[in-house]
Amino acid sequence: MTDLTLSQPRQGLPAWAGRLPVALLLAVAFGVVPFVGDQYLFDAILVPFLALSLAGVGLNLLTGYAGQVSLGSAAFMAVGAFASYNFILRIEGLPLLAGLALGGVTAAAVGLVFGLPSLRLKGFYLAVSTLAAQFFVQWALTKFDWFSNGNASGVITAPPLTVLGISFDSSVGRYLFSLIVVALLTLAAWRLTRSEIGRSFIAVRDRDVAASSLGISVLRVKLLAFAVSSFIVGVAGALWAFAYLRTVEPAGFDLDRSFQILFIVIIGGLASIRGAFLGAGFIVIFPLILSRLGQALLGDTFDSGVLENAQKIVVGGLIIAFLIAEPAGLSALVARLTRRNLN
Amino acid sequence: MMMVMSEQIATAWALEQAGVTPAFLRREEEEAAPPVYRGDALLVLQGVSLAFGGVRALSDIGFAAREGETLAIIGPNGAGKSSLLNVINGIYRPQSGRVLFRGLDLTGRGARNAARAGIARTFQNIALFKGLSVIDNIVTGRSLAHRAGLFEQILGLPRARREEAEAREEALRLLDFLQLGAFAERQVGALPYGLQKRVELARALAARPRLLLLDEPMAGMSAGEKQDLSDAILAAKARFGMTVVLIEHDIGVVMNLSDHILVLDYGQKIADGTPDAVRDDPRVIEAYLGAGH
Amino acid sequence: MDFLLEVLVGGLLSGVMYSLVAIGFVLIYKTSGVLNFAQGAQLLFAALTFVSLVEREVPFVAALAITLGAMVVIGLAIERFVLRPLVNQPPITLFMATLGLSYVIEGASQLLWGAQVHGLDLGIDDAPIEAAGIFISQFDLFAAGIAGAMVLALVLFFRKTRTGLAFRAVADDQVAALSVGIRLPRVWVAVWIAAGVVALVSGLLWGARLGVQFSLSLVVLKALPVLVLGGFDSVAGAIVGGLLIGAAEKLAEVYIGPLFGGGIEGWFAYVAALAFLLVRPSGLFGQKLVERV
Numbered sequence: 012m013t014d015l016t017l018s019q020p021r022q023g024l025p026a027w028a029g030r031l032p033v034a035l036l037l038a039v040a041f042g043v044v045p046f047v048g049d050q051y052l053f054d055a056i057l058v059p060f061l062a063l064s065l066a067g068v069g070l071n072l073l074t075g076y077a078g079q080v081s082l083g084s085a086a087f088m089a090v091g092a093f094a095s096y097n098f099i100l101r102i103e104g105l106p107l108l109a110g111l112a113l114g115g116v117t118a119a120a121v122g123l124v125f126g127l128p129s130l131r132l133k134g135f136y137l138a139v140s141t142l143a144a145q146f147f148v149q150w151a152l153t154k155f156d157w158f159s160n161g162n163a164s165g166v167i168t169a170p171p172l173t174v175l176g177i178s179f180d181s182s183v184g185r186y187l188f189s190l191i192v193v194a195l196l197t198l199a200a201w202r203l204t205r206s207e208i209g210r211s212f213i214a215v216r217d218r219d220v221a222a223s224s225l226g227i228s229v230l231r232v233k234l235l236a237f238a239v240s241s242f243i244v245g246v247a248g249a250l251w252a253f254a255y256l257r258t259v260e261p262a263g264f265d266l267d268r269s270f271q272i273l274f275i276v277i278i279g280g281l282a283s284i285r286g287a288f289l290g291a292g293f294i295v296i297f298p299l300i301l302s303r304l305g306q307a308l309l310g311d312t313f314d315s316g317v318l319e320n321a322q323k324i325v326v327g328g329l330i331i332a333f334l335i336a337e338p339a340g341l342s343a344l345v346a347r348l349t350r351r352n353l354n
Numbered sequence: 355m356m357m358v359m360s361e362q363i364a365t366a367w368a369l370e371q372a373g374v375t376p377a378f379l380r381r382e383e384e385e386a387a388p389p390v391y392r393g394d395a396l397l398v399l400q401g402v403s404l405a406f407g408g409v410r411a412l413s414d415i416g417f418a419a420r421e422g423e424t425l426a427i428i429g430p431n432g433a434g435k436s437s438l439l440n441v442i443n444g445i446y447r448p449q450s451g452r453v454l455f456r457g458l459d460l461t462g463r464g465a466r467n468a469a470r471a472g473i474a475r476t477f478q479n480i481a482l483f484k485g486l487s488v489i490d491n492i493v494t495g496r497s498l499a500h501r502a503g504l505f506e507q508i509l510g511l512p513r514a515r516r517e518e519a520e521a522r523e524e525a526l527r528l529l530d531f532l533q534l535g536a537f538a539e540r541q542v543g544a545l546p547y548g549l550q551k552r553v554e555l556a557r558a559l560a561a562r563p564r565l566l567l568l569d570e571p572m573a574g575m576s577a578g579e580k581q582d583l584s585d586a587i588l589a590a591k592a593r594f595g596m597t598v599v600l601i602e603h604d605i606g607v608v609m610n611l612s613d614h615i616l617v618l619d620y621g622q623k624i625a626d627g628t629p630d631a632v633r634d635d636p637r638v639i640e641a642y643l644g645a646g647h
Numbered sequence: 648m649d650f651l652l653e654v655l656v657g658g659l660l661s662g663v664m665y666s667l668v669a670i671g672f673v674l675i676y677k678t679s680g681v682l683n684f685a686q687g688a689q690l691l692f693a694a695l696t697f698v699s700l701v702e703r704e705v706p707f708v709a710a711l712a713i714t715l716g717a718m719v720v721i722g723l724a725i726e727r728f729v730l731r732p733l734v735n736q737p738p739i740t741l742f743m744a745t746l747g748l749s750y751v752i753e754g755a756s757q758l759l760w761g762a763q764v765h766g767l768d769l770g771i772d773d774a775p776i777e778a779a780g781i782f783i784s785q786f787d788l789f790a791a792g793i794a795g796a797m798v799l800a801l802v803l804f805f806r807k808t809r810t811g812l813a814f815r816a817v818a819d820d821q822v823a824a825l826s827v828g829i830r831l832p833r834v835w836v837a838v839w840i841a842a843g844v845v846a847l848v849s850g851l852l853w854g855a856r857l858g859v860q861f862s863l864s865l866v867v868l869k870a871l872p873v874l875v876l877g878g879f880d881s882v883a884g885a886i887v888g889g890l891l892i893g894a895a896e897k898l899a900e901v902y903i904g905p906l907f908g909g910g911i912e913g914w915f916a917y918v919a920a921l922a923f924l925l926v927r928p929s930g931l932f933g934q935k936l937v938e939r940v
Binding site for chain 3: 132154
Binding site: 199202203206207208210211213214216217218220221222223224225226227228229235239282 | 443468470481504509561
């Protein structure tokens with residue numbers, strides 16, 4: 012593996028200084044953005060950014076920290092979304108947040124089942140076997156219309172976003188709702204990576220035989236990683252469905268979505284919570300810039316199909332260029348830049 | 355620095371032998387080193403045979419290691435030494451034979467069960483966790499002491515906090531003990547080889563094992579580094595009172611450290627006894643000097 | 648009974664086509680250690696280029712030669728601009744790079760030739776013929792024949808030629824191969840070109856079956872369970888695995904599918920491969936690798 016350097020407290024600075032940027036960012040996100048942002052910013056950029064970041068955090072726990080590559084993230088997003096939808100639909104008076112949590116728990120349970128092959132398979136064998144989750148879940152959600160309350164094509168519609176009597180059903184409301192959920196779960200994930208369990212994830216990833224020689228149950232660690240990761244990815248899926256798209260069908264959680272989440276993790280940086288946000292920012296904003304740029308440069312000379320294909324080439328090329336230039340991801344780049352500025 | 359350290363440890367060891375604990379080795383009263391019993395068999399192997407595919411790695415190996423002794427396993431390359439260690443801590447399951455540790459049958463029960471029974475080890479090719487700092491590697495050695503569950507750890511509930519603090523304290527003590535304090539927050543991958551070996555020893559000691567397995571702890575070290583590590587092993591034994599089984603090529607080191615030597619050649623036990631007895635054994639001389647090696 | 652046999656033969660024949668795609672993966676994996684996800688895009692590009700040329704009145708043989716040339720150029724470009732700069736990166740990074748590559752190739756194919764569906768007629772009648780009392784699709788038979796010949800040619804190439812020998816040396820041990828003077832980039836080029844040829848042949852066969860369109864690149868998803876079953880590094884595994892998956896899938900489609908209301912072909916192969924591995928963790932031909940510790 013590459014140098015999976017975890018962020019270290021910078022020497023010569025007090026511990027709180029390292030957390031200052033995060034505190035500042037949160038203050039801006041909660042205190043400034045809601046007042047200055049417009050609908051486009053919330054609906055088209057920030058809400059999908061937050062949901063994808065959370066999915067990236069979830070997958071990073073599994074792939075970056077515990078070293079188990081999954082190509083089925085979108086399936087766990089779908090399970091989270093559809094399970095939340097059904098819990099809220101079918102249990103009278105169930106609070107929204109409880110519905111989200113139950114959706115996450117369902118995703119964790121499904122993740123546990125599809126994580127079982129990890130006890131025997133490694134590397135690409137495991138990665139490919141997680142595709143079983145991807146295809147099976149998508150098939151089941153489309154096939155059995157019970158999951159979508161009888162909708163023939165499996166489409167579900169978001170429940171009202173109301174927590175403790177406060178409605179979040181506006182652009183800024185959906186943004187704040189996502190922000191709260193993502194901030195809380197990210198904090199939990201960050202705490203996890205600093206705990207004994209988080210260290211055992213890394214131990215199993217780096218040297219599984221040495222880990223078990225220390226009494227760490229490799230089996231338990233792997234399954235726990237699948238469960239915790241799937242929980243977070245599942246809640247991210249529910250956010251994606253309820254706060255961003257608001258009507259969603261199983262096809263919205265296809266293999267491309269899974270690859271997208273994996274891109275976020277790789278481009279952001281493996282084993283880095285911050286990296287998931289950087290990667291998600293890249294993935295959300297970059298295509299917007301590209302299509303704006305394409306329209307500005309080429310105008311209406313070409314149809315949308317041409318533009319779409321050109322965009323595909325550029326995105327693919329950039330991914331390759333990025334991997335060559337910065338294999339350790341954006342978080343390593345940022346770490347280098349901040350270090351240089353501090354010294 | 356190295357020399358200073360080795361002197362310090364040698365002094366400490368001498369003092370401990372005399373029943374005096376120097377300040378830098380003193381521990382809490384309830385954590386005093388367990389008494390050393392010499393004589394009871396702690397580890398017994400009976401008729402262990404191991405093969406990979408058709409290749410015989412170990413043939414009918416049997417021996418006993420007494421509580422508190424240092425047993426060295428020596429032999430030419432490919433004699434099956436590492437395989438034997440891997441059988442002892444349950445990584446390999448032998449085709450026949452038994453591994454008894456403290457009367458428990460650990461045969462093929464896996465490394466985790468061996469660890470739970472009180473066996474810790476280091477590896478021939480250093481097996482540190484590259485993504486963790488030096489201190490976190492050592493803290494990981496205390497994994498078995500953790501009882502707090504997922505939510506306790508995420509929420510930082512009292513039990514999780516207490517266990518984390520205890521593990522960290524123990525790791526700090528070991529860092530001190532092995533003169534690694536200056537490197538606590540460094541990434542292990544960036545350390546020189548000799549220091550990595552030392553971190554791995556600290557990680558194994560963090561588990562407070564009854565039996566410590568060391569697979570070529572001094573391979574690739576300079577004479578000075580070897581001396582330092584020998585002293586560290588002796589000091590650790592004096593302090594923690596565990597039994598040591600080690601694989602080592604340097605005969606000088608072996609003679610200096612061990613009470614008991616087992617000689618393997620082509621997967622067979624060819625000698626088993628005190629250093630003096632083994633040194634004069636004609637079969638051992640043959641294996642080391644004879645044609646074909 | 649005849650019906651069962653018919654289904655089985657049909658499954659085996661389409662299995663040969665799975666094998667062919669899977670072998671494209673194996674070639675790359677053995678030498679570069681990467682799961683080349685761009686294989687599907689290469690396949691699409693080859694089929695699309697060929698069919699577009701034929702539609703533009705280019706003679707069959709010339710179109711084949713031009714497409715082949717394009718595949719060679721692509722292979723060279725991949726080696727030079729993707730693989731070489733990423734040497735020594737972890738497998739997951741390389742995998743991501745091939746994903747990026749598949750975007751580039753997919754985008755380029757459609758930009759170049761448009762996104763409409765093309766029919767591809769290789770001049771083979773799809774009418775079933777009767778043999779030994781059962782009906783078999785002529786096209787399936789033809790496709791299986793071509794795929795089989797292709798597999799045989801590859802096997803001969805890697806057994807009998809110098810490049811093939813170098814390939815096997817690299818697959819066996821990269822460092823050792825380098826030390827005896829094998830030039831790694833040259834082997835890579837040869838292998839990526841070979842994979843391009845495989846992509847061309849399988850692209851034409853699959854294109855004739857399914858129509859040449861974007862979804863052709865998803866044929867890779869059919870090959871992946873074959874690889875899990877047979878091993879990413881085993882040509883024999885790819886062949887037998889393809890046959891098994893092909894047969895199992897067809898049987899399941901006919902006998903199990905109706906129980907679920909159909910549509911199970913998307914995931915059945917994966918679940919079948921996993922179930923097989925649960926019983927036999929080392930796969931079809933994989934040796935149980937003993938990890939050195």
